Amino acid sequence: MSKNNKSNNSYTANVKVRDFYGTRKVFFIISIVLVAVSILSSFIFGVGISIEFKGGTIADYSYTGTVNENDLASAAKDVLGTNVRVQLGETFTGDTSASFTVSFSMDEPFTVELQDELMKTFTEKYPDSEIELLQCNDVAASAGKNFFGKCIVAASFAAIVLILYIAWRFKKISGWSAGLFAVVTLLHDLTTVYGAFVICGFEIDSNFMAVILTILGYSVNDTIVIYDRIRENQQLMPQNTPLVELVNTSLSQTMRRTIRTSITTITTMLIVTILAAIKGVDSILSFSIPLMIGMMVGCYSSLCFAPMLWTSWKTRKAEAKD
Numbered sequence: 001m002s003k004n005n006k007s008n009n010s011y012t013a014n015v016k017v018r019d020f021y022g023t024r025k026v027f028f029i030i031s032i033v034l035v036a037v038s039i040l041s042s043f044i045f046g047v048g049i050s051i052e053f054k055g056g057t058i059a060d061y062s063y064t065g066t067v068n069e070n071d072l073a074s075a076a077k078d079v080l081g082t083n084v085r086v087q088l089g090e091t092f093t094g095d096t097s098a099s100f101t102v103s104f105s106m107d108e109p110f111t112v113e114l115q116d117e118l119m120k121t122f123t124e125k126y127p128d129s130e131i132e133l134l135q136c137n138d139v140a141a142s143a144g145k146n147f148f149g150k151c152i153v154a155a156s157f158a159a160i161v162l163i164l165y166i167a168w169r170f171k172k173i174s175g176w177s178a179g180l181f182a183v184v185t186l187l188h189d190l191t192t193v194y195g196a197f198v199i200c201g202f203e204i205d206s207n208f209m210a211v212i213l214t215i216l217g218y219s220v221n222d223t224i225v226i227y228d229r230i231r232e233n234q235q236l237m238p239q240n241t242p243l244v245e246l247v248n249t250s251l252s253q254t255m256r257r258t259i260r261t262s263i264t265t266i267t268t269m270l271i272v273t274i275l276a277a278i279k280g281v282d283s284i285l286s287f288s289i290p291l292m293i294g295m296m297v298g299c300y301s302s303l304c305f306a307p308m309l310w311t312s313w314k315t316r317k318a319e320a321k322d
Contacts, residue, residue: 016252019248020252021311024308024312028305030300034188038192038194038196042198049203051104051139052139053147054105056106057104057106058137059101060099060136061099063130064098064130067088067100067129069086069088071125072100075121079121080106080110080114103139110138119131147206147209151213164179165179166182170227170228186220192293193290196289197286200289202285215298222261222262225258226303229254233250243314243318258303259299269295
């Protein structure tokens with residue numbers, strides 16, 4: 001046995017090397033299906049956009065005792081003829097009353113007559129809760145559009161910086177292509193998160209932007225860890241080690257770490273989701289559920305999608321030269 005083979009066997013003795021590259025077509029098909037379903041969901045289920053981005057009306061009410069968000073939303077929808085979001089607020093300091101917020105968007109103005117009719121409906125549903133209208137404000141869509149635009153600019157700037165950073169950091173393993181495919185993987189993950197919002201019936205709101213930015217950092221971190229292991233193995237393993245073997249070994253070594261980290265984070269969000277579901281806090285569910293889905297997809301794409309894209313590119317490029 002040659003010295004190179006002995007060194008290679010010694011290095012991978014404690015690792016069961018899995019053939020990730022051999023099943024790359026399965027990974028590619030899974031990713032294509034995920035992206036396709038996410039895009040088609042917009043046409044099948046429709047996209048709900050929060051009044052933060054399309055404008056609308058926000059009305060604040062005070063009450064005593066106990067009310068239910070879903071019951072209030074259903075009653076308000078019957079009166080206004082549009083989807084309504086109700087969110088319970090905090091108890092006022094030094095008082096026994098609390099508040100809830102009704103937000104909606106419709107073509108007609110929220111006239112005094114509609115305000116009175118809605119108040120009458122709330123009072124009939126909860127006669128002992130002493131519900132009173134505190135204030136009513138119209139929300140312009142321009143502020144939400146500006147916020148959305150700034151988030152898009154920030155995400156685009158982050159993608160450019162990411163490509164430049166990976167190109168410099170991993171120049172020994174062809175950094176430009178590694179950075180490019182890391183960004184492609186990010187788009188894959190963010191599209192899937194978008195699909196999760198649409199399929200689950202959540203509105204595109206500030207929670208959506210928070211989940212997007214969280215997944216962006218989470219997925220990039222996992223991908224960079226894997227690239228870093230490939231770079232280290234390139235120096236530790238024999239110089240004539242084939243690229244496919246190098247990548248398969250690196251993925252096999254980082255797989256447990258990546259999965260365990262993801263399981264720990266997802267378990268935490270699952271607990272939050274269960275508690276929010278029990279309490280009926282939809283505002284938390286619209287954050288935790290898509291975030292869990294994004295973390296699972298991010299874990300999968302970091303292991304099975306980004307490295308396979310990069311390896312396929314490098315392999316085809318090498319074959320073309322030959």
